[in-house]
Amino acid sequence: MKSTIKDVARLANVSISTVSRVLNNPEIVVPEKREKVLEAIQRLHYSPNALARGLIHKRTQTLGVLIPDISNLFYSAVLRGMEDAAHRSGNNLIICNTDNNRERRSSILSVLNEKQIDGVVWTSEPVDSGSYELFGKFGFPVVLAATHSLEFELPSVKIDEEQAAYDAAEYLIRRGHTRIGMISGPAADPISGHPRIRGFLRALDDYGIEGDAQSNIEYGKYHFENSYTAMSKLYAKLPDMTAVFASSDERALAAISFLHDNRIKVPDDISVISFDNTRMAGMSTPRLxxxxxxxxxxxxxxxxxxxxxxxxxxxxxxxxxxAHSIVERDSVSDRGAGGF
Structure with missing residues (x-):
């Protein structure tokens, strides 16, 4: 049978309130009594009730994490960082998959509030007004990861998406490529769609490279199948391109798969640069x-x-x-002398 705080108090010959003080504010208990309580705890293998301690401190040491698609490899490394930070601070995570669905997000936030979580990390998705109202209603702090909000004053951590896309396009241009296409997420996506598109087109313009959103970019959802279709459409309208910027690793792998199926060599015929650098980037052939x-x-x-x-x-x-960076592997080769 599991030991209780009463058992500890009885064995140490102290009051239950003294045991509670040793557990929560040991510095205010005289050393002699504190040692007796700690010895009793060890002998009985007593483990304090986490819920009860949470009620005392008005915290549950639990954080909620909202993720759009748990199957996306992007989140494995992000979650590892979250888990390490949580563990170091004595907290636990409840990971929730929103499936990019507004109603599901609202339902999850309500459940997390019922569980009295201490705070929420909101990942990747833009924050809509309805969710922001729920933050205020429930009263827990929120931090955004791999996303941000310019409309609401919410703390966030992310890269500069536009500059990162600019640097990807500039990298290809400096390798001598002047006919460059892009496969992208939806242009209306304010996090990983529109900013990356803007950065890509700005680089083409700065270097005097011909191109525009209609001729050089194809759009689609981020899954492999959608990206494969996007790459086929891009190649149909830009058959003389020598390089492709794919706005995620999964999109890049879909582009390479399409090119392979059509006997187009990467990087000899068409170079491919991706975005994110998840584990899969180093597993493909060629490596991304x-x-x-x-x-x-x-x-x-x-x-x-x-x-x-x-x-x-x-x-x-x-x-x-x-800060972001460019990791050079095998999927991009030089085209001509460059000149930039």
Whole structure:
């Protein structure tokens, strides 16, 4: 039978309130009694009830994490960073898959509120007004990871999406490519769609490369099948392209698969650069050159910022932008002498 706080008090010959003080504020208990209680706890293998301790401190040491699609490899590294930060601060995570569905998000937030979580990390998706109203209604702090909100004053951690896409296109241009296509998420996506499209087109314009959204970009959902179709449409309207910027690793793998099926060699005929640098980027053939997001750091810093809010510490930066980089592998080759 599991030992109770009463058993500890009886064995240590102290009151239940003394045991409680040893568990929660040991510094105020005289050393002699504190040692007797700790010895009793060890002998009885007593484990304090987490819910009861949560009621005392008005915390559950539990954080909610909302993720649009748990099957996406992007989130494995982000979650690893979150989990490490949570563990280090004595917290646990409840991971919730929203399936990019507004009603489901609202339902999840309500359930998390019922479970009296201490705070929420909201990942990747834009924040709509309905969700923001729920944040205020439930009163828990929220930090955004791999997304941000310019409409609402919510702390966030992410990269500069537009600049990262600009750097991807510039990398191809500096390798000598002047006919460059892009397969992208929906243009209306304010997080990973529109900013990356804007960065790509800005790089073409800055370097005097011919191209526009209609001729050089094909859009679709982020899944492999949708991206394969997008790549086929892009190749049909831009058959002389020598390079493709895919706005995620999964899209890049779909592009390579299409090219392989049509006997087009990568990178000899068409180079491919991807975005994210998840584990799959180093597993493909050829291995992907990619814009790397510091996924672990995004997750870790988001939880660390949330813990600070829970502890009453305002963030030093409302919107934190972490540095991206380009990881060179095998999917991009030089085309001509370049000249830039």
């Amino acid at each position: 050159t990619a814009v790397a997001q510091p996924l672990y750091d995004i997750g870790y810093l988001a939880v660390a910022k949330l813990i600070g809010l829970i502890n009453g510490e305002p963030p030093q930066q409302l919107r934190t932008y972490v």
